[in-house]
Amino acid sequence: MLTVLGQKHKFCDGVTRRGFLKIGALGLGATSLSLADIFRAEAQAGISTASHKAVINVFLGGGPPHQDMWEIKTEAPAEIRGEFKPIATNVTGIQIGECFPRIAAMMDKFVAIRSVVGASGGHDAFQCTTGYAPSSLSALGGRPSLGSVVAKVQGSVDPSVPPFVGLAAKTQHAPWSDSGRTGFLGPAYRAFTPDGPGMANLKLNGISVEHMANRRQLLASFDTMRREVEASEALRGMDAATERAFGVLTSSKLLDAMDISKETEKVRERYGDGKPYKFQYDGAPTVNDQFLMARRLVEAGVRCISLSYGRWDSHGKNFDLVRDHGAKLDQCLTALVEDLDVRGMLNDVTVVVWGEFGRTPRVNNGGGRDHWPQVSCALLAGGGMKTGQTIGSTNRLGEHAATRPVHFGEIFATLYHNLGMNPETTTINDPSGRPQHLVEHPAIREVV
Numbered sequence: 001m002l003t004v005l006g007q008k009h010k011f012c013d014g015v016t017r018r019g020f021l022k023i024g025a026l027g028l029g030a031t032s033l034s035l036a037d038i039f040r041a042e043a044q045a046g047i048s049t050a051s052h053k054a055v056i057n058v059f060l061g062g063g064p065p066h067q068d069m070w071e072i073k074t075e076a077p078a079e080i081r082g083e084f085k086p087i088a089t090n091v092t093g094i095q096i097g098e099c100f101p102r103i104a105a106m107m108d109k110f111v112a113i114r115s116v117v118g119a120s121g122g123h124d125a126f127q128c129t130t131g132y133a134p135s136s137l138s139a140l141g142g143r144p145s146l147g148s149v150v151a152k153v154q155g156s157v158d159p160s161v162p163p164f165v166g167l168a169a170k171t172q173h174a175p176w177s178d179s180g181r182t183g184f185l186g187p188a189y190r191a192f193t194p195d196g197p198g199m200a201n202l203k204l205n206g207i208s209v210e211h212m213a214n215r216r217q218l219l220a221s222f223d224t225m226r227r228e229v230e231a232s233e234a235l236r237g238m239d240a241a242t243e244r245a246f247g248v249l250t251s252s253k254l255l256d257a258m259d260i261s262k263e264t265e266k267v268r269e270r271y272g273d274g275k276p277y278k279f280q281y282d283g284a285p286t287v288n289d290q291f292l293m294a295r296r297l298v299e300a301g302v303r304c305i306s307l308s309y310g311r312w313d314s315h316g317k318n319f320d321l322v323r324d325h326g327a328k329l330d331q332c333l334t335a336l337v338e339d340l341d342v343r344g345m346l347n348d349v350t351v352v353v354w355g356e357f358g359r360t361p362r363v364n365n366g367g368g369r370d371h372w373p374q375v376s377c378a379l380l381a382g383g384g385m386k387t388g389q390t391i392g393s394t395n396r397l398g399e400h401a402a403t404r405p406v407h408f409g410e411i412f413a414t415l416y417h418n419l420g421m422n423p424e425t426t427t428i429n430d431p432s433g434r435p436q437h438l439v440e441h442p443a444i445r446e447v448v
Helices: 017-027 037-044 101-105 125-128 148-155 214-230 240-249 252-258 267-270 289-300 318-342 406-416
Strands: 054-059 087-088 095-097 110-118 164-166 304-308 349-354 377-382 389-391 399-401 427-429 435-437
Touching: 054 125, 054 148, 054 289, 087 101, 101 318, 110 399, 110 406, 125 406, 148 164, 148 214, 148 304, 148 406, 148 427, 164 349, 214 318, 240 349, 252 289, 267 289, 267 318, 289 304, 318 349, 318 377, 377 406
Parallel strands: 054 304, 054 349, 110 389, 164 304
Antiparallel strands: 087 095, 110 377, 349 377, 427 435
């Protein structure tokens, strides 16, 4: 992942943003300000961040165990119930798994869907980026991901910032690092990936990005890189999408957004770094920094951000894995939602957290849970939705949806609705010229 360092941004009066906040704090007579206090002070001083509709799609690659997260099966036998106990949340009557105390403390900002159905059973991110099974319209190139649709229909908020960014790290099991395919829309609408294959040969010569001392070194290095590439045959051989990616990469606005070192140490500590990376194997690391980067990218103008968090394929040591991954997710996800809330962005930004399927009700001999496409779960926040509720439930053993099954397509219809697109009327033309609806299901009635 590209990481860059830079100086503090200056306003036209010559005062840096961080300098202004320091002066403002002293002016208020404060000795210690919370993050919320700082943002409120900014708002009172007339400093605001323009907000737009956006989605942050967090893929829990491998299939998270639904019955160990948002719906603990207290009445099931021990070999099905597992090791976790439910804990109360700040919403009366709602309990979730004990590994998520921070989420429990702000459950009023979330919606837990306990009855997601329609999984095809594939060990990949496809349904969590499109809402469809991989076979849908495969003869035409397949269904495009939400990010590609957004890039096509809504375009860029800022010309120097791509509308769709994929942060998913490369994984040995490649389908878990899929940030979202373009399908029949073609490569012009693919995700911009800062460390993707299209950028593999664009290196900063003579300097390590991890040890850049200041922005001058960064800009000098980029200038050198651009001159060297333009003087070679490499640029002439690039396709249009790669040329655009190169231009975006050298945009200071995007680089600034990806530079989380510009955040205060206190903010970065709230998100955590997700280390050490445990249970990763052939999957994604638990990079908490990507949640902070996602928030910064939305502020810069990105409409859709996809990332892959952890490796949840818990065929063995399921409960140790959930304790590790769950605690880390609990920290960075609540930090993200709180940040969006205090910055006045939460009503415009939808966060969805889910995997490709659930896990078996019965614990296997290795202390793990195996694949279970019959039912899974999802957690949503923001987007102007009616939060502080759960939707659906599984039966006593967690085998199938007992009440209110929610299809992948309904969740995608809700995401499109939250982005300002009518999922029932908006269409995009396939290569044959035939209009295709974005989804084939309505938005979730309980939240819109």
